Amino acid sequence: MSNTKRLQDFLEKTGGLRRAIISILLAMMIGAFIVYLQGDDPIIAYTALFRSAFGSREAFFQTLTNSTPLIVTGIAAAITFRAGVVNLGVEGQLYIGGLAAALVGVYLEGIPPFLHILLALLAGCVASFIWAAPFQWLRVQFGANELVTTTLSNYVAILLTTYLVAYPFMKPGAPLAMTKNVLPSAFLPRLVHQGRLNVGFIIGAFLCVFVWYVINRSSLGFEFRMIGANKRFSHYVGIRVKRMQVFAMGLSGAVAGLAGAIEVLGTQHRFIQNISPGYGWVGVLVALMSSNNPIAVLPVGILFGALKTGGLGMEAATNVPSELSDVLQAIIILFFAANVVFPSFRKKPTQRKEIEEIAHLEES
Amino acid sequence: MQDSYAVELLNITKNFPGVLANDDVTLQVKKGQIHALVGENGAGKTTLMNILYGLVHPDSGRIRVDGNDVSIRSPRDAIGKGLGMVHQHFMLVSSYTTTQNIFLGHEINRFLIVDRKEAERQVQEISERYNLLVNPQAVIRDLPVGVQQRVEILKVLQRGANTIVLDEPTAVLTPQECDELFLIVRSLVADGKTVIIITHKLSEVKAISDCVTVLRRGRVIGTFLTKDISKEELASKMVGSNIPTAGERTKLKAGEFVLKTKDIVVRDKFNTEVVRKVSLSVRQGEIVTIAGVEGNGQMEFVEGVTGLRKTIAGQIFVCGKDVTNFSPDKVRQSGLAHVPGDRIATGTNFKASIADNLIAGRHRQFPFAKRGWINQKEKRKFSQELVEKYKIKTPNISVSAKTLSGGNLQKVVASREMSFDTPLLVVVQPTRGLDIASTGFIHEILLDMRNRNKAILLVSTELDEVFELSDRILVMYEGEIVGEFTPENVTREELGLYMAGVKRLPKTESESS
Numbered sequence: 001m002s003n004t005k006r007l008q009d010f011l012e013k014t015g016g017l018r019r020a021i022i023s024i025l026l027a028m029m030i031g032a033f034i035v036y037l038q039g040d041d042p043i044i045a046y047t048a049l050f051r052s053a054f055g056s057r058e059a060f061f062q063t064l065t066n067s068t069p070l071i072v073t074g075i076a077a078a079i080t081f082r083a084g085v086v087n088l089g090v091e092g093q094l095y096i097g098g099l100a101a102a103l104v105g106v107y108l109e110g111i112p113p114f115l116h117i118l119l120a121l122l123a124g125c126v127a128s129f130i131w132a133a134p135f136q137w138l139r140v141q142f143g144a145n146e147l148v149t150t151t152l153s154n155y156v157a158i159l160l161t162t163y164l165v166a167y168p169f170m171k172p173g174a175p176l177a178m179t180k181n182v183l184p185s186a187f188l189p190r191l192v193h194q195g196r197l198n199v200g201f202i203i204g205a206f207l208c209v210f211v212w213y214v215i216n217r218s219s220l221g222f223e224f225r226m227i228g229a230n231k232r233f234s235h236y237v238g239i240r241v242k243r244m245q246v247f248a249m250g251l252s253g254a255v256a257g258l259a260g261a262i263e264v265l266g267t268q269h270r271f272i273q274n275i276s277p278g279y280g281w282v283g284v285l286v287a288l289m290s291s292n293n294p295i296a297v298l299p300v301g302i303l304f305g306a307l308k309t310g311g312l313g314m315e316a317a318t319n320v321p322s323e324l325s326d327v328l329q330a331i332i333i334l335f336f337a338a339n340v341v342f343p344s345f346r347k348k349p350t351q352r353k354e355i356e357e358i359a360h361l362e363e364s
Numbered sequence: 365m366q367d368s369y370a371v372e373l374l375n376i377t378k379n380f381p382g383v384l385a386n387d388d389v390t391l392q393v394k395k396g397q398i399h400a401l402v403g404e405n406g407a408g409k410t411t412l413m414n415i416l417y418g419l420v421h422p423d424s425g426r427i428r429v430d431g432n433d434v435s436i437r438s439p440r441d442a443i444g445k446g447l448g449m450v451h452q453h454f455m456l457v458s459s460y461t462t463t464q465n466i467f468l469g470h471e472i473n474r475f476l477i478v479d480r481k482e483a484e485r486q487v488q489e490i491s492e493r494y495n496l497l498v499n500p501q502a503v504i505r506d507l508p509v510g511v512q513q514r515v516e517i518l519k520v521l522q523r524g525a526n527t528i529v530l531d532e533p534t535a536v537l538t539p540q541e542c543d544e545l546f547l548i549v550r551s552l553v554a555d556g557k558t559v560i561i562i563t564h565k566l567s568e569v570k571a572i573s574d575c576v577t578v579l580r581r582g583r584v585i586g587t588f589l590t591k592d593i594s595k596e597e598l599a600s601k602m603v604g605s606n607i608p609t610a611g612e613r614t615k616l617k618a619g620e621f622v623l624k625t626k627d628i629v630v631r632d633k634f635n636t637e638v639v640r641k642v643s644l645s646v647r648q649g650e651i652v653t654i655a656g657v658e659g660n661g662q663m664e665f666v667e668g669v670t671g672l673r674k675t676i677a678g679q680i681f682v683c684g685k686d687v688t689n690f691s692p693d694k695v696r697q698s699g700l701a702h703v704p705g706d707r708i709a710t711g712t713n714f715k716a717s718i719a720d721n722l723i724a725g726r727h728r729q730f731p732f733a734k735r736g737w738i739n740q741k742e743k744r745k746f747s748q749e750l751v752e753k754y755k756i757k758t759p760n761i762s763v764s765a766k767t768l769s770g771g772n773l774q775k776v777v778a779s780r781e782m783s784f785d786t787p788l789l790v791v792v793q794p795t796r797g798l799d800i801a802s803t804g805f806i807h808e809i810l811l812d813m814r815n816r817n818k819a820i821l822l823v824s825t826e827l828d829e830v831f832e833l834s835d836r837i838l839v840m841y842e843g844e845i846v847g848e849f850t851p852e853n854v855t856r857e858e859l860g861l862y863m864a865g866v867k868r869l870p871k872t873e874s875e876s877s
Contacts, residue, residue, distance in 0.1 A: 218737050222720070222727045229715035236672060236702070236710050237725040238693035 011122070018289045020300070023289075023335035033329045035320055045320045052313020053306035061197040065267070067305025069094070069276070072259035073283025074251045074290065074297040075211050081292045082215055083224040083248035084231060085136060089150030090256045091280025092157025093128040097257020098264045099161045100127035102271035105182030105264065110348065116185040117265065124261025125254040131157065132253020133246050140242035146249065154280070161275045171270070178272035188266035200262035205298055207255070212294040224248055258282060285333050292344040304329060368431065369397040370527045370558040371447070376425030377645065378411055386422070387582040387593070393527070393575075395873050398549060398559045400569045400590070401601055403579035404799035409562045410769065412579070413529050417449045418442040422750070429527075448525025450516045452770065458505040460800065462498050466519045488520050494553050508543035509658060516550065527558040534568060535796060538657045538825065539860060546572050558727050564602070564799045567594045578602055594633045599800060617834050619648025620817035622788045623700070628678035630661070630668040639665045640843040641678065646788065646819040651810065653822040653834040654845075657863050661843035662823045666792055669821075671695040671701045672710075683787055696725070703777055703783040705792035707770075711777035715768040718758055720746040721765050722780050754779040755818040771798050782809055789813060792823040807832060827856050828864070841865045 032042035053063050073090050080087035087093075101124035108119065112197065135153060138144040166177035215269040216220035223244050226234040235241050264271050282304055290296035311325030371393045386408045393399045414420040416427065418436040427434055428444045436442050442449070458467050464486045472479045472486075484500040485506045491498050496514045500819050502511060513533060520528055530549075534542045549559055549572060564568060569576050570590060578585040578601045580801050583677040623646040630639035638661040646652045654662050667673035669676035669680055671692040680688045682698040690698075704710045712721050723743050731742045747761045754775045758768060766778060778794050794810070795803040805873070810833060814820055822828050830837055831851050839847035839862040861867045 052431050199662045217740070219728045220736060222724075222738060224725060226713055226716060226720070230709070230713040233713040233724070236670075236692055236704065238696045239724075240691065240693055 004105065014294070015276075018294065019287060019336055023332045024303075026329050027331035028330055031324060034327065035253050035324065038320065040320050043055075045314055045318050045324070048309075048317040048320075049310035049314040049325075052317070053310035058195055059296055059309065061192050061195045063302065063306045063309045064201050065195065065197045065305075066300045066308045068204050068266070069259050069263055069279040070282050070286050071201075071263060071297055072207060073256055073280050074286030075207050075283075075294055076202075076259065076280075077284045078254035078290060078292040078294055078297060079211065079215075079224070079255060080248050080252040081287055082221075082228045083245055084228040085139075085245050085248050085252075086147045086248055087252045087256075088130060088147060088284065088356035089135065089157070089280075090252070090259075090283050091276060091278065092150075093132050093155035093253045093256035094258065094263070094276050094280050095129040095157045095161045096131045097124035097254075098123050098260025098275055099164060099179075099271045099328075100257065101168075101186075101261030102179045102182060102264045105186035106169075106180050106270075108186075109242060111185060113185040116183070117188060119142040120186045120265055121180075121258060121261045124257040124264075126257075128257025128260070129250040129254040132256070133250035136246045136249035140245060144354045149153050161271070164238050165273060169271075171204035176273055179270050181270050186265055186322060187269060188262065194222045196267050198262075198266035200266035203258070203262060204301070207258075208294045211255075215294065220244075224327030257282075259283070274351050282329070285314065285329070289333060289336050366682075368395050369428070370397075370430065371429075371560070372426075372428040373695070374426045374428065375740065376412065376415060376422045376427075378408075378415060378420065378422045380411075383581050386415070386425075389425075389582070389584050391561055391577055391584070391587075393558055395558055396553060396556055397574040398553055398561060398572055400573035400576040401560060401562045401579065402564055402566070402569055402576060402598065403510060404564065404801060405769075406577040407602075408582040409579055410531060413449065413531060413562060414561070415449060416442065416529065431742075437681050442480075443523050443525070446524060446526035448520030448523060448527070449529045450513065450520060450531065452535060454512050454516050456504045456512060456515060458503075461500070461516050462504065462518075463500045463515065465504060465515055466522050468519075470523075486522065487518060491519055493522065494548060494555065496521075496548055508541075508687075509536045510538070510544065511804070513537070513541075513545065514548070521552075524534045525557070527842060528552065529560045529562070531562045532564075533561065534563065534565060538789045538863070539827065540864065542568070546553050566598050566602075569598065570595055592861075614720050617817070618650045619650070619709060619817055619819075621647050622683055623790075623821060624681040625669060626681075627677045628665065628668055628680065629676040630664045630673055631676055632664055635677070637667060638843050642840075642843070642845055643678075644838060644845065646821050648787070649814055649817045650817050650835045651814050651822055651833050652838065653824055653830050654838050654840050655824060655827070655830045655859060656840035657861060658825050661797065662840050663792065664821060664843075665840070666702070666705070666790055666821075668697075670700065670704075670790060672704075684875050696786075699787040701781040701786040701789050703781045703789075703791040707774050707777050707796075712765045713774050715764055717762045718751070718756070718768070718776065719743055719761040719765055721776050722747045722750050725780065725784070750779040750783060754805070764803060771802060774798055775802060778806055782806075782813070785813070786818070788819045788821070790821045790823075793825065794822070795826070795829060803829075822859065827859065830859070831856070839863055841868065 028348045032046070035042040035045045052059055054060055073094060076090050077087060101120040104120040104123040108116065111119065135146050135149045138149060139146040164179055165179050169179050171178050171180045188200050191197045215224060223234065223239045226239060227241050227244055231241055263275060268275060286297055286304060290300045307325040307329055311322035314324070315320065315322040316319055368738055369392050373389065373391045376386050376389045389408065389754065391412065403408050411420060415422050416436070418438045418441050427436055434445055434447065454794055456470065460468070463480065466487055467483045472483050487500040498514050498518065517528070525668055533545060537545060539765045554558055555693060561573065561642065573590045575587060576590050576593065576598065577587040580602060626643050627641040628639055629637060630640060642665055644652065656662055664673060668675040671690050671694065672688055679686060682695060682700050685698045687695045687698050708714070713724065723732055723746060727738060732739055732746065744761065750756070751761060752760065756772050756775045756779070758772065765773060768776065774796060782789065791810070795806050798806065810820060834851050837849045837851060837854065837859065838845050839859065841863065842865065845860040848869065
């Protein structure tokens with residue numbers, strides 16, 4: 001194999017990574033310009049950002065803590081995307097799962113620690129599975145677009161859980177709507193003495209590998225992939241497309257619920273109103289930027305977690321507001337989605353005929 | 365004038381990952397001639413023409429048009445040089461009219477408003493000049509395939525093509541439509557155009573071409589004057605060995621009924637009844653063929669039987685079990701495998717690897733799956749076996765299916781479905797786009813299955829295939845069975861009349877049951 005061929009192969013295989021790096025660099029450049037317009041020194045701002053995210057052990061652990069919910073919700077979104085389903089209700093599913101886990105953590109007394117954690121996590125998964133799956137059922141049975149129904153389901157889920165912790169399950173005398181504290185037997189073990197890094201991150205990292213394995217190596221994952229790539233073919237070879245899509249939505253919900261449960265049991269130790277500042281939405285973006293590859297969700301999740309951590313540190317050290325992190329995140333996604341790559345790496349002419357053929361098929 | 369070349373491709377070499385598609389290929393096409401380019405699947409015909417049309421760039425070699433060196437970087441360049449291409453899969457917008465399609469992308473404008481009248485007038489003019497009769501205002505999806513092809517040709521002519529490449533133009537046509545196409549091609553040449561026709565049907569080469577170039581495995585085997593070479597010689601040059609003959613046919617044993625349909629009614633997506641009360645049966649050890657011109661309800665009938673489409677009325681029995689309106693997985697479980705007519709969107713998953721395509725449907729069965737996990741080793745072994753057995757041309761089994769040529773895709777579908785070895789096999793156009801060797805191979809396997817007492821329902825528009833394989837022939841016309849024959853008691857001409865709807869048998873209540 002010639003060197004150019006090798007280079008071509010390499011470029012093809014690393015296409016997503018290259019796209020991600022280029023998007024990040026471009027976003028940094030634009031971010032620098034914004035900082036400069038504000039009258040601050042971009043270099044100082046970025047140094048502060050980087051240092052607060054990765055500069056010390058504590059900083060790094062904080063980054064990992066912040067990335068945990070993004071990784072888990074990222075996995076949740078990636079599962080449905082692979083199966084040709086769009087789950088935009090990740091945020092609401094996180095709330096449902098978080099509350100279910102909190103209730104088990106608060107009210108189930110006298111259970112050994114390990115078992116208690118398991119039950120609480122499981123409660124989060126099951127509750128969100130049951131919450132999420134029906135939306136896809138509505139899709140396959142009546143054609144109600146899941147993109148719309150799951151998006152709307154967020155409002156219902158968030159308001160419903162807020163009501164529940166504001167009235168039936170409210171901790172008496174608390175200033176905000178929240179549950180009582182979870183019993184210590186249901187706390188996710190911390191991994192470090194200082195800071196909140198806990199086993200939740202390990203669960204998230206393990207999930208990335210496990211879900212990759214399920215999607216690429218199991219019969220279930222095979223069906224998801226086939227459905228995601230070609231529904232008609234899947235139906236024809238005997239895959240029960242509708243049922244599998246409902247199941248995919250349920251699984252995705254379960255993982256989103258797990259994210260909520262981890263947040264409750266590992267970080268907050270109670271369910272509190274507005275528990276998530278939009279983790280589920282960032283999770284959808286993480287999945288997008290990982291091209292729905294569960295393994296890639298891990299680094300992308302950490303990247304976005306680092307932006308969050310670094311932004312806060314940067315705000316403390318300079319005049320630049322932490323919102324710059326959100327701006328950077330948005331620009332990265334924008335460039336990535338727009339597929340900004342060197343023009344020569346774009347669709348090669350040899351692929352054009354295929355594309356035309358496919359276009360023709362889709363149209364007919 | 366007689367000896368000047370319209371198009372010359374000189375010493376073209378093109379390497380695709382793992383495949384040398386063109387190896388020092390030289391093709392010179394004389395002006396005003398019909399030049400046939402023949403070869404098996406993967407011989408490099410389509411690659412060569414894609415190079416000429418600017419869709420693929422050669423690694424080395426030169427292209428000359430009218431004796432001048434040219435560089436063709438894109439189809440736009442090619443069109444500018446007077447080259448036109450009619451693809452095997454038509455590239456028409458089905459909801460647009462003929463005229464809209466022909467002028468798509470370069471509409472005639474008058475003060476920024478599309479001048480429809482003028483465009484239609486021009487279409488009329490060209491179509492009359494070349495006997496390409498079309499209605500300028502007809503909507504594409506209402507037109508039969510043969511007419512759609514004319515629209516493609518008109519599109520090319522309208523853009524000023526002097527040399528026209530037809531890529532397997534007869535693959536989707538009925539015998540009658542083929543004859544019409546040949547008339548058109550002759551009138552083009554009479555008007556001074558040059559035509560390159562890609563095909564692997566040798567009878568067509570003999571019928572229409574002046575010159576023929578044979579490609580095999582990316583190399584030119586030779587260029588001949590058509591009148592100087594026989595079909596048999598051409599075939600052996602194409603295949604490079606002796607032509608395989610279809611397998612042995614044992615005497616028909618009347619076995620059990622494996623497929624039985626009773627008064628099936630199916631509607632298409634426009635809600636018109638395209639299958640009207642079709643009753644038929646297939647027994648063990650029997651190949652029953654539904655012959656007919658494409659678009660007479662065969663596809664919808666098969667989709668109804670296999671569970672891909674809802675039937676409005678009637679009953680379907682597979683292996684004695686009522687499977688009416690069962691989902692495809694349940695129908696398959698009752699003992700059916702299915703090679704669909706649409707190999708690209710239904711039969712294969714373009715985005716998935718060859719191995720995944722081959723294993724689909726078995727992904728929950730032992731030994732490919734154990735406790736829900738797919739055994740990678742078994743998957744690779746099985747796929748590798750099918751690739752070798754069916755000679756699927758691919759660099760390896762992990763490339764995606766979309767990298768395969770049409771014929772190889774067909775082999776992927778056929779190999780997967782035939783290897784299920786079910787009591788009933790429903791096959792639609794199993795050899796469409798396949799070369800002689802592969803066609804023979806598929807026929808051999810079908811006959812072998814038949815001899816081993818499997819029941820086969822074949823849908824075919826190719827009369828050669830119909831006569832070669834069938835124990836019984838049913839003719840479908842406008843959604844109804846209009847004739848039933850054995851290959852011995854009907855001639856091709858007779859069958860053609862039934863297919864065209866000129867003749868039909870009186871309706872009978874039940875056939876052969």
